[in-house]
Amino acid sequence: MKSIILIAAMSIGTILLRFLPFLIIRKETPPYIAYLGRVLPPAIIGMLVIYCLKDVNCTAAPFGLPELIASVCVVGLQVWRRNSLLSILAGTILYMFLTQMVF
Numbered sequence: 001m002k003s004i005i006l007i008a009a010m011s012i013g014t015i016l017l018r019f020l021p022f023l024i025i026r027k028e029t030p031p032y033i034a035y036l037g038r039v040l041p042p043a044i045i046g047m048l049v050i051y052c053l054k055d056v057n058c059t060a061a062p063f064g065l066p067e068l069i070a071s072v073c074v075v076g077l078q079v080w081r082r083n084s085l086l087s088i089l090a091g092t093i094l095y096m097f098l099t100q101m102v103f
Contacts, residue, residue, distance in 0.1 A: 062103040070095035 029037075053071075056064040074091035078084065 066095055066098035066103050069098060 053067055056067050058064045070091045073094050074087045077087040077090055081087070
């Protein structure tokens with residue numbers, strides 16, 4: 001019973017925190033929020049790319065080839081299909097295949 005109450009309280013708290021900005025700001029979106037909505041997603045993706053590639057060793061085998069091939073796949077799919085989920089999923093699967101089976 002305590003677990004159910006705890007889960008319910010955490011769920012209500014999470015839902016309230018997610019919907020609170022929409023309940024408070026019912027007017028038009030402030031310009032700085034719209035600006036952040038435009039610039040933050042690419043900035044976060046850029047930081048993730050840097051974080052993922054920071055430990056690549058280009059001086060020892062396989063010389064970063066799995067990372068390079070998977071990155072080219074992600075960029076190519078993103079340019080072609082404009083579907084982030086497809087790009088990231090395909091790049092991850094390709095990278096895991098290359099590191100486990102090829103290199």
